[in-house]
Amino acid sequence: MDGLSYLEESGIEPVVVDSSPAWLNPMAKRGSLWSGVDPVRFLRLMAAYWKYDLVLSIDSSSACLFVLCKRLLRLRKPVLVIDPALDPNYRWRMKMHSLVLPHVQEVIVFGEIQVRFLRERFGSVVQARLIRHRMDTEFYDPDLAPAPGLAASLVVSVGSDIGRDYACLVRASDGLGARVLVHTRKAIAGPLPENVHVQRSWLTEQQLRELYAAASIVAVPLQRTIHPSGINALLEAMSMGKAVVVSASPGVTDYVEDGKTALVVEPGDPGAMHAALNRLLADGELRERLGRNARQYCQEQCAMPVYAKQVAESIRRCVEARGGSAVGA
Numbered sequence: 226m227d228g229l230s231y232l233e234e235s236g237i238e239p240v241v242v243d244s245s246p247a248w249l250n251p252m253a254k255r256g257s258l259w260s261g262v263d264p265v266r267f268l269r270l271m272a273a274y275w276k277y278d279l280v281l282s283i284d285s286s287s288a289c290l291f292v293l294c295k296r297l298l299r300l301r302k303p304v305l306v307i308d309p310a311l312d313p314n315y316r317w318r319m320k321m322h323s324l325v326l327p328h329v330q331e332v333i334v335f336g337e338i339q340v341r342f343l344r345e346r347f348g349s350v351v352q353a354r355l356i357r358h359r360m361d362t363e364f365y366d367p368d369l370a371p372a373p374g375l376a377a378s379l380v381v382s383v384g385s386d387i388g389r390d391y392a393c394l395v396r397a398s399d400g401l402g403a404r405v406l407v408h409t410r411k412a413i414a415g416p417l418p419e420n421v422h423v424q425r426s427w428l429t430e431q432q433l434r435e436l437y438a439a440a441s442i443v444a445v446p447l448q449r450t451i452h453p454s455g456i457n458a459l460l461e462a463m464s465m466g467k468a469v470v471v472s473a474s475p476g477v478t479d480y481v482e483d484g485k486t487a488l489v490v491e492p493g494d495p496g497a498m499h500a501a502l503n504r505l506l507a508d509g510e511l512r513e514r515l516g517r518n519a520r521q522y523c524q525e526q527c528a529m530p531v532y533a534k535q536v537a538e539s540i541r542r543c544v545e546a547r548g549g550s551a552v553g554a
Contacts, residue, residue, distance in 0.1 A: 237540055311334070390447055451476050466516040
């Protein structure tokens with residue numbers, strides 16, 4: 226449920242219609258795009274249709290069958306889609322978005338570039354709203370996982386999504402005066418410098434928090450994309466008060482200010498990343514200042530209650546536009 230569990234504080238009762246077990250969902254093994262097209266979950270939703278004021282879907286695929294049914298039967302139930310995976314290179318996802326997004330009341334995205342992309346792609350047919358991505362700042366709190374005081378500097382990088390550029394980080398780490406720990410399930414080609422170590426084990430949230438706590442610096446190397454790849458790791462590290470070096474991928478640049486909340490470098494530029502990491506390793510005062518500003522930003526802009534309040538505003542607007550009053554979603 227992430228931040229949506231906080232909707233109750235705004236007087237909205239969220240009801241989760243969970244995904245069906247794999248043996249009931251014929252699309253379950255076809256990747257995240259198609260697994261959301263869950264016919265049994267759709268039937269369960271329709272069986273309780275009268276109970277809800279609005280259907281809220283994360284990405285487009287979970288809303289696909291409902292939107293088709295809504296158009297066919299001329300149903301009036303509003304639909305709100307959060308965080309559709311947008312990128313002109315995502316061919317099948319864009320086909321799904323074209324099928325769904327023009328027929329929902331509002332689309333919440335996590336970056337200004339995504340608002341512009343939807344406007345250029347669909348015109349005024351799609352109503353897009355920017356809300357800052359959520360972060361559990363109460364869990365990712367440096368006071369709950371004090372730094373262990375390691376003798377050597379440690380650069381940490383975490384994540385396995387398609388937008389990561391670990392090849393850039395590996396090249397940037399060569400000759401760096403710090404140990405570099407990459408925690409990912411992505412394949413990293415080529416020989417690794419002696420100071421770079423890769424771990425592929427699964428981490429609990431507590432272990433992830435402890436890993437951030439141990440880091441001197443967190444690196445978020447990204448390819449250039451409008452999708453907010455790396456946003457979870459970026460905000461987790463910022464919430465933990467860590468100094469971050471992040472690639473200026475358009476999908477995440479709304480969340481960082483170079484020299485204030487992070488050091489921002491050009492995507493695919495190992496020289497620039499190496500220089501930024503070296504700068505932070507040599508300047509403890511800068512690390513502390515960036516980390517302090519980063520945590521403050523997360524608390525003010527991305528904390529779960531802040532996120533939920535804005536989502537609640539969208540829910541009420543969508544429901545009231547259909548002549549109802551939002552109490553369940």
